[in-house]
Amino acid sequence: MTDSNDHGDDDRGRQARMRTASQDEFFEYYYPRLVRFLTAQASNTEWAEDVAADAVVIAMDNWDTLLVIERPDSWLFKVAVRMLRRREARAREQCYLDEDLASSGGDLLIAAACDNWVSDHLDLVAAMRSLPRRQCEVIALHYLADYSVAEIAEILGVDQGTVKSHLCRGRESLRRALSVPAAVSAPKGDMS
Amino acid sequence: MNPENVLRHARDTIEQMPSVAMAHRLAQIKARRETRDQREILRLREELDAIELDEAAYRAGTRSEDEGDLREAARWYQAAALSDFPGASLKLAKALDFLASEYLYSPGPLTAQEAELVSRAAHWYLTAFAAGETDGETEADELLDDFLPRHSPFRQKPLRAAGSRSRAPASLQAATRAEPDDRCPLGGLQNMLKLQDPERHRHYGDCQRCQSELHAMLPDLVPPPRPRVSPKA
Numbered sequence: 384m385t386d387s388n389d390h391g392d393d394d395r396g397r398q399a400r401m402r403t404a405s406q407d408e409f410f411e412y413y414y415p416r417l418v419r420f421l422t423a424q425a426s427n428t429e430w431a432e433d434v435a436a437d438a439v440v441i442a443m444d445n446w447d448t449l450l451v452i453e454r455p456d457s458w459l460f461k462v463a464v465r466m467l468r469r470r471e472a473r474a475r476e477q478c479y480l481d482e483d484l485a486s487s488g489g490d491l492l493i494a495a496a497c498d499n500w501v502s503d504h505l506d507l508v509a510a511m512r513s514l515p516r517r518q519c520e521v522i523a524l525h526y527l528a529d530y531s532v533a534e535i536a537e538i539l540g541v542d543q544g545t546v547k548s549h550l551c552r553g554r555e556s557l558r559r560a561l562s563v564p565a566a567v568s569a570p571k572g573d574m575s
Numbered sequence: 576m577n578p579e580n581v582l583r584h585a586r587d588t589i590e591q592m593p594s595v596a597m598a599h600r601l602a603q604i605k606a607r608r609e610t611r612d613q614r615e616i617l618r619l620r621e622e623l624d625a626i627e628l629d630e631a632a633y634r635a636g637t638r639s640e641d642e643g644d645l646r647e648a649a650r651w652y653q654a655a656a657l658s659d660f661p662g663a664s665l666k667l668a669k670a671l672d673f674l675a676s677e678y679l680y681s682p683g684p685l686t687a688q689e690a691e692l693v694s695r696a697a698h699w700y701l702t703a704f705a706a707g708e709t710d711g712e713t714e715a716d717e718l719l720d721d722f723l724p725r726h727s728p729f730r731q732k733p734l735r736a737a738g739s740r741s742r743a744p745a746s747l748q749a750a751t752r753a754e755p756d757d758r759c760p761l762g763g764l765q766n767m768l769k770l771q772d773p774e775r776h777r778h779y780g781d782c783q784r785c786q787s788e789l790h791a792m793l794p795d796l797v798p799p800p801r802p803r804v805s806p807k808a
Contacts, residue, residue, distance in 0.1 A: 410601055415592040439601075440608045441619050465626045465660075472659040500592075504585045510578075515707020517661060526582035527589055539661045540630050549707065557578040 395529070399456040406446060410439055413456055419500055420460065420527050421467055423511045424519040426480055428494040430470055438463035454537075460528055461538040464520055510560035518553030521546055629660045636666060645670045656699065665708040668699035759784035 399409075418435040425431035442449060442459050449455035474480035491509055495502040511519050524535045532550070536543045636651030649670040655663035675692035703709050761767050764785045767778055779785050786800035 407601075411597060412590070414601060415590050415597065419589050436604050436607070437619060437622065439604050441623055443605075443608060444616075444619065445623070462623065462626060465629065465658075466622055468659040469622075469625065469629070472657065476657070500585075500588060503588065504581075507581050507585055515705065516659070517707040519707075520661075522582070526579070527586050529586060540633065541661050545662065552707070554578055557582075558576065561576045561578055561581060 395456075396454050399454055406443065409449075409455070410442075413459060414439060415500075416528060417459065417463055419498070420523050421463060422494055422498070422501060423508050423527060424464075424514075424516070424523050425467055426471055426490070426512070428490050428497070430467065434463055434467045434470065437466060454534070457530065457534055457538050460524065460530075464524075464538070468516065506561060510557055513560050514553060514556050517549050518556055521549040522553040522557060525550060625658070629655050629658045629663075633660050633663050633666075636663070636670075640666070640670065645674055649674065656702070659706065662708060664699050664703035664706060668696050668703055671696035671699060761785075764788040 414435070417438065418432060421431035421435050422428055425434075438459055441462055442455075449458060452458060471480055488509075491501070491505065491512070494508070495505055501508050511522060514522065520539060521535055524530045524538060525532070530538065532543050532546045535546045539546070632651045632654040636648045636655065639645075639648035639651060649667055652663050652667035652670060656667045671692055675689060675696055700709070759767075759782050761778065761782075767782070767785050779789075783800045
């Protein structure tokens with residue numbers, strides 16, 4: 384599959400810069416994308432929401448910087464994904480990160496109960512959470528957040544070849560994971 | 576099932592959130608920002624600084640590696656790897672692997688310092704593998720084969736000469752020479768690592784044989800297998 388969204392980079396960049404003219408419009412546009420982007424790859428849904436909120440506050444604190452950079456939205460996603468991974472790395476080192484299937488299944492039920500989007504895409508979110516972290520990040524950035532390979536390389540601080548490699552492996556891992564139904568099912572919930 | 580179709584459908588609906596819910600969430604965030612204390616302000620400032628430092632550490636590691644100073648590179652990479660900076664774990668593992676390989680042709684038994692280098696390289700290879708930064712089959716399998724680095728993309732030396740296997744600590748040799756055990760349906764840790772998550776994780780949680788092997792390899796990092804509790808009669 385070829386990555387065909389490179390031609391839209393300029394348009395998306397322009398749109399992102401236009402939205403920063405209004406802080407409210409910027410966050411109203413990117414917040415739901417950000418929180419669901421994080422939920423799809425976090426081990427803990429509560430942490431995903433906390434990190435999304437922290438990233439928004441940090442962006443507000445640095446609004447003057449965002450006004451002049453090329454892609455303020457990619458800055459927001461970069462800060463958010465790094466904060467999430469740092470938090471999980473600390474928890475893993477101190478042995479309180481529950482990455483086992485039971486914990487993630489229970490956590491997924493909670494996420495689905497709180498958010499219709501998760502409930503509607505439960506199999507996908509479960510499958511993405513089962514991916515190795517690098518593959519999940521690249522898949523989420525490319526397909527859910529709609530970033531190109533070049534933009535993802537910039538966000539993650541890796542080269543484009545690495546992004547393509549993770550993308551290829553991630554698709555294959557996801558295909559295998561989606562062929563196994565999710566072990567949980569949840570009633571639809573309201574995002575409130 | 577085509578995952579790309581599933582992903583596109585998810586992307587097409589990702590921005591849909593009831594406007595009341597959105598307004599409520601953003602209002603909560605703004606209110607929290609306006610009423611936060613100095614400690615909270617500093618916490619977030621430190622988060623941002625830490626993110627920048629992780630990237631700076633990784634770049635410093637790359638620079639040191641380009642200059643040929645692998646010890647310095649390993650120090651910087653470790654700082655980044657501890658925060659799960661992308662690529663840092665694998666870079667660190669390879670740097671430690673190469674540093675350990677310098678001792679491969681030294682006379683005498685493995686010293687504690689050499690064993691620690693090998694142990695750390697193995698740990699970071701497995702960490703990189705778990706994070707999806709490598710297929711794992713090349714690096715981790717070779718380490719599992721003999722627990723001494725005998726191949727590195729940085730190294731120009733040929734594979735280790737026959738007979739040098741005796742340099743590995745006896746416990747590690749025993750772990751890697753363990754006969755297939757019918758208690759592990761996969762045949763041991765080496766085959767378990769070829770699985771993908773969540774199957775790999777599930778198997779490791781249930782398999783004492785694989786837990787024992789990994790504990791033998793990394794006794795300081797991996798706890799011994801939990802004893803099985805027999806069901807009451």
